[in-house]
Each structure stands twice: as structure tokens, then as C-alpha cells.
Amino acid sequence: MTEVTLSNVVKKYGKHQAVHGIDLGIHDGEFVVLVGPSGCGKSTTLRMIAGLEDISGGEIAIGGRVVNDLPPRERNISMVFQNYALYPHMTVRENLGFSLKIAKRPEDEIAKSVTEAAGILGLDELMERKPAELSGGQRQRVAMGRAIVRHPDVFLFDEPLSNLDAKLRTQMRVEIKKLHQKVGNTIIYVTHDQVEAMTLADRIVLMRDGHIVQVGTPLELFNTPVDTFVATFIGSPPMNLVDGEVSGGTLWLQGGIELPVPSSARSLVRNGQKVRFGFRADNLMPVGHSVEEEGEIAELDLTVTLTEPLGTETLLFAELGGLEVQAKMFNPRPVAPGEAMKFRLMLDKTHIFDAASAKAIRG
């Protein structure tokens, strides 16, 4: 059983505090993704788990054992680095077998493990090459192979895909997910890319400024963001946010647009409360080009300013009370900028955040 537990973990660099006492429990075999904008402390947290950074306060336990002061080699972890961190003077075979050699395992066992890892990742052809002779994707694969030969308790990934081009990134993402399904170890994965987080994670840990903002499954974060930060960070395109004020059962948005307060929120808002009204592009669709759904619907007349055809759908940028909001058009037809269209807004899929605290108002 290798759960990883962080209790009140703090990291300080002199006066500057990078991680503010975070608590996190990770279950055995779970794929957890730490995600957040750069500088949010996610990499620092991972490096503290790895033992590459000292812990300024709190406690980290791996498999029930406190590892605060243990060097990385006594934690039985393995790590895949952003820049792959392959040993430039060793061949692929030597790179893969290095950790086992250091652990003084017998030759034949090393050879067996290396061959097995190479098989899993399709590296058989490349075994005698040096890192300099490999492409980015191949290096990435070697880095992963090096992590799996050791059969560690926990895998740590530090932005492993950020140096790859878009196509390779998608491909490697699938491979990492397959790898997890195959080996089933606990994985802690750091990225700044919310798409990676959504697609890979069993649970996402969203961080900002050294604090954990929200922990949950990808769909929980997508459907019930706790605040405007989560709402705009998770999901692509980011959630549209419009300032407004509640008055009776009506929501007055900036620019004088009037909408009924969604029924689920009606009892939670005060009269005169300043709010931010959020809705995703997927829930604002031109009439006749929407996914037909039942529910609370409001209609809006908006002027299209820009279009981005994506194939099965077209992303529309429309003007709403002086703001630019994004909408989606399914079964698209060509739209000229300046065209006025009637839109359907799925009111029961919208979110209301308190303007002062940015927290979600939800039952």
C-alpha cells in the first residue's frame, strides 16, 4: 500500500513562502494531477515529495513512513523530468539500467527488467543509441522507461510533456494513461496544462499561490468550480464571466442585459448582491445550431464579432454588454462578422459567484 500523505507542508525560500501549509491525501494506485499557473507551487510540492527540496515545515509520508529528511534514494520513488534528464554519456540501455546497477542488482535481472521496460515503451530498436541521437518523443519514452524499470512505489512526473509538439503530446498522453492502467502504481503528475489534467487525472489538485484551491475529479472541477479562478482555469475555452447585480428574481448584467436568476440559485442570493455570472461557451448556442436539451433556457440577441471554425463546431465571439463572450455553434454554417444572431443560454448550467469573495454560490 503506497498512499502519499502531506500534512501542513510548508516551503519557504528565505522570507518568501512558496507553499502555504497544504494537506493532501493520495490513495494507493491513484493518478493525481497537480495543476495550476506557473509559480503556484506545484513543482515545489512535487520536488518536496521526491526529496529534492527540503521541507520547511509539516510532514510528508510515503506508504505510512515519514520521509521528511530522507534523501530521494530512500523513498523508493521514480521521477520523469521536464527536460527528460537523460544521462548524456550513456546509451539508452545504460540509461534504463542505471538505477538497478546502482542498487547492485545482478546483471541478468537488470537485463530482464530493461528488456521488459523497453518492450512496454517500444524502445527495442534504440537501445544502443545515445540521447543526443534521439528525437524528443523518443527521449521522453526513455525517461519513462527509466522510471518504470525500478518498480517504484510512486511515480512522479514533472511537466513531462511540455517540451513536445502538440501532436506528440496528445500521443504521449495516451501512452502515460495506458502505462498507469498497466502498472497501476500511484502517480503524482505536475502540469500547467488543464487539458492534460482533465484527460489524465483520477483526481485533480488545483493550486494557486502556494495554496490548494480545489481537489476533485475532473468532472467535479469542471461542473462545480468553487470559485472564479477554477472556473476560468479548467475547461477550454475558459468560462465566460460577466459582472452583474441581483434584484428580486432578476439578474442585471453589465450593459443593461436582463436575465432571470436560475432557479437553483434563487434562494441563495440576496437582493442587491453584486455577483459574477459565469457560463461556458458550450451552453451558449445560436438558435438552430444548438444541442437540443431541455431545461431552463434564456434567449439573447448578440452580435458576432469573430469566428473560429473548428470543423464539427465553430467558436463564435459575440458582444455582450461591452464584453466579448464565447459561444459554440454546432452543425456550423459560415457566419460573417457583424451578423446579429439569436442565442439560447442554458440557464441551469450557469454559475453565480459572489463578486467580492469570488466564491461560487451553490446549494
Add this chain to the structure above:
Amino acid sequence: MDRNLAHRNRRRALKTAHFIGLFLVMSIICIPGLWIVLNSFRPTVEIMAKPPVWTPSFTLDHYRAMFGGAGEGGVPVFSYFRNSLIVSVVSTLIAILIGMSGGYAFARYRFKGKSGYFVGLMLFRAVPGVALSLPLFIVFARVGIIDTHFGLILAYVAMNVPFTIWLTDGFFRQIPKELHEAAEIDGCTRWQAFWKVEFPVARSGVASAAIFAFLTSWNEFALASQLTRSVGSKTMPVGLLDFTAEFTINWGGMCALAVLMIVPALVLTFIVQKHLIAGLTFGGVKG
């Protein structure tokens, strides 16, 4: 928790050892030089005292003697300083011009036998000064440029060119080719492109090469001791010998001259120390 504690203690012990080691190293590096400086301010009686005097008194006698024209032992320090300065500065300037043009050729042009030329040039730098001084003495004597600034400058230029080529080659190679291509498209000739674009970018590297050349000339002894004879051309390293007589050495006076030699070198080095390291490594690693 035991293992955690053990690791913490080990780390603390290592830290202490690290501090002590560094302190020792720095002491060994500093003490000999400081000893020279200190003794240049001590009266000769005290330097020679037996048993040793550990509380130093202070005197400027040695400096007064040194700068007071032909002072103590009649060593014309001013002339030596002037000779050193002229020879080092002029030879450095020429070596930089010649070396830079050579370094540029190696960095920017492709030609047959390039690495051969390169290694060949470097090997000339490996010829020991002493070994060269014998034939050079004879040749210079024949040509009649022995005991002149010109002769010594010529020798130092030849000595410094290979190393300058190595350093500047490394620096020019750091500069992307696109830079001078862009300059040429913008209307420069190749010559203008070099002086207006590439040279300013490589300036710090060229400066570090210049410091190396200057220091080599400033400190050189083996050649200078044979190629110079009189007050009119002797440099300071050769001048140091003037403080030695058959059986005695004027330590205080020598220390004072030593300080005079070191100070310019130190000042120059402080100014460009960062580029110095970069220069050496670029030249080598990316070769």
C-alpha cells in the same frame, strides 16, 4: 524517525567540514600574497629579525626608495614599469588585431584542413619560452633588435596570437551567423557588418582575450630575461632580479616591486573576471 535524525545529523556534519575545508583553501591561497604585501611595509631589520617579530611595524621606506628614482640598490623601477607598460599594451593591441582576424576566419569560414591549421597554430604556443629564447636571442642579435622594445613586442605578439585565436574563435562562434547576414541585407559590406554588428557583440570576449594577452606579456620572464639587457628595455619581472646580489636579497624592496607588479594585474582581472571564465570554456567545449 531514527533514519530522519541520522540524515539530519550527517548533513550538519558535512556542512561543518565544508566550511573548514573552504577556509583552509582560501587561507593557503591568500596568505603568501598577503605576506608579500605585508612585508613591503616592514623595515628590513624587522624582516631579518631572529627570533621573528610578529607584531609588524609600518614603514613606507621601501616604496620611498623605489619611487625616489634610483633608490635602494639603485633599481630604476620607473623605467622598468614604463617598459613593462609599453611592451604589454602595444603587444596586446597587435596580438588582438591579428588574433581576432584569425579567430574570425576559423569561426566563420569553412575551408580544407581547418582543424589542422588550428592545432598547428596552438602547438606553436606550446613551445617553451626557454627553448625559444636561445635561437630567438641569436636571430634577434643578428637582425639587431635585441634589447629594444620592438623586439620584445614582436616576440610577445607571436606568443599571444595562438591563444587569442582560440578565445575569439569561441566567442565569434557564439554569435549567430544570421546577425551579419541581417546586417548585410540591411546594406552593410562584410567589413562594416563585422565592425558594426559582430564586434560589439563579441566585445566582452575580445576584452577577456586581451586581458589574457596582457597578463602573459606583463608576467613573462624567460624570453624577456634574454632579449633585454639595459634599463631602456628591461621589464619588471626581469627587474626583480636586480634586488638579488650574490648572497643577499633585498626582500623588502623586492616585495614593494612585487606589489607594483600585481596591482595592475589584479585590477584588470576584477573588471573582466566573468568574461574570463566564459572565454576559456566557450573556446573549448563547443569547439
Add this chain to the structure above:
Amino acid sequence: MTRRRVPEWFVLLLPAIIVIAAVVLIPLIFSLYSSFTPYKLTRPSTLWKWVGFFNYEKILTDAKFWAAFGRTVLFLTIVLNLELLLGLGIALMMNKVTWGQRTLRTILMFPMMFSPILVGFQFKFIFNDNIGLVNNVLQSVGFQNASLPWLVDGNLAMFSIMFAEIWMSTSVFAILILAGLFAMPRDPLEAAKVDGCTAWQTFRHITLPFLMPFIFIAMTIRSLDVARAYDIVQIMTGGGPARRTELLWTLMSRTGYVDARMGLANAMGYVSILLSILFTIYFFRKLSAARAELGMAG
């Protein structure tokens, strides 16, 4: 378009080639020639007498020459290895320093600024048996009778000279290796830690291979002017006592300038030149190999 015939690179290299040919190549050819004559400065006519390999036969059968030659090779081997080890140690320590590193690095470069002849005098002063710092300190801390003849006893003199040489040149290694440590990517080091390496194993398997090119650059630069040791030895002992610290270079200069036997001295000069060149080529090769190993070439 006659200009086209001479390629630009050649024009750029020409001044360098001319100067080196005039100042180094011609004297070397002359000395090669004179090494086949019994040339004596005092009798110029001897320059025209051809004696074939007589000088070389003479030095190759001369026990004094072989002693100096052997001592030189031994001296270089010991000194270069110690400088490398110490330089490596210092660089590793410096790399771990968290504050004041710039200052320490500047101090470290201190000895590089010293003229070799000055280093010679400095240590001649410090190791002086009567008024030197070392003996004074020894006596003051209680060894009343300790008046070690640092520069008079053969073995101690060799030690003192090596100390001076190492003091002067270790910085070159330390500075260059430190530059290597700075340039080292951190990822592989961390990967090695995670892969289970102890500090020593990380150093042995990751750091050291990465540093090899830097070590060989330092070696190459050093081997270019190993002969600087001549200045130090000349000042500190002049090759004495009783030739116990005689190196190839002091023997050569004595033969040439004191005995005025230029032909013989030039023959020795050629041996010393070959020695320097061999050292340089050896390290240059190693450098290229180490670079290829790390995939840095090109």
C-alpha cells in the same frame, strides 16, 4: 577579379601566420640546424661545422640529461595530477557555497595573476630557512630547533618547488571545473538522486563524466605552458642543490647561456619542445574524445 584567387579566410589568417613564422618558426628552424653543429656563442665560426647527430648522441648518452628528463616527466605527472585533484575538490566545494560566491571566486583567481617569477621569489622568501614564514611559524609554535632547510635539502627543495607550482596553477583547474559545474544541467543530477545514487555515486557516474571535457580543457591550457615552471625553479633553486631539482629547462638554459654551448642546448630544446607538444596533443585528443562522448561535438 584577381582578388578572388586568394580566399578571404587566408587573408584573415595571413598576419597570424606571418608573425608566427617570423618569430617562432624561423628561430626554430635555425635552432634545429644549429643542433647539428657544435655552435658556441663565443666562436661564431663553429656554426658552419656540421656534426650530424653528435649533439643528440651526446645528450642521449648523458646521465645528467636523463636525470633531468626523468625528473621533468615525474614533476609534471605529480604536479598536474595533484592540481587536477585539488582543483576538482575546490571547485566542488565552491559549487556548494550559497553566499559570497563571487568574492570567493575572485580570490580563487588570485594566483593566476601572479607572474611565475614572482611566485618563485614569493616562495623563496616564505621557505627561506632563516627568515622564511614557514620556519618562523614552526619555531614560534614550539619547535624551537626546527630550522628546516627547505630549499637546501634536495627532497625538501623539490617539495617546495612543487608547492609553489601547485599554488600557482591549481586555480586554472578549479576555475574551469567550476565553470563546468555551473554549466551542468541539474536534471540529470536530480534524476540520479531519485534513481537511488548516493552523493558519491552521483559524482562518479554523472558529474565526473560531464566534467571530463572541462578537465581536459584545463589540462590542454596547462600543458601549453608547463614550461612556466622554469621561472619558478630558476628563482627558487636554480636547479640546485647539486642538481637535485634540475629540470630539462634549467639544464638547457645553463648549457646555453652559462656554458654558451648553443648547439647542445638547442638539441635539448628540441627534446623539451617535443615533450610539450606531446602533452598538448595528448590532452587535445582526450578533449575531442570526451566531447564526442557527451554528444557535444559539432
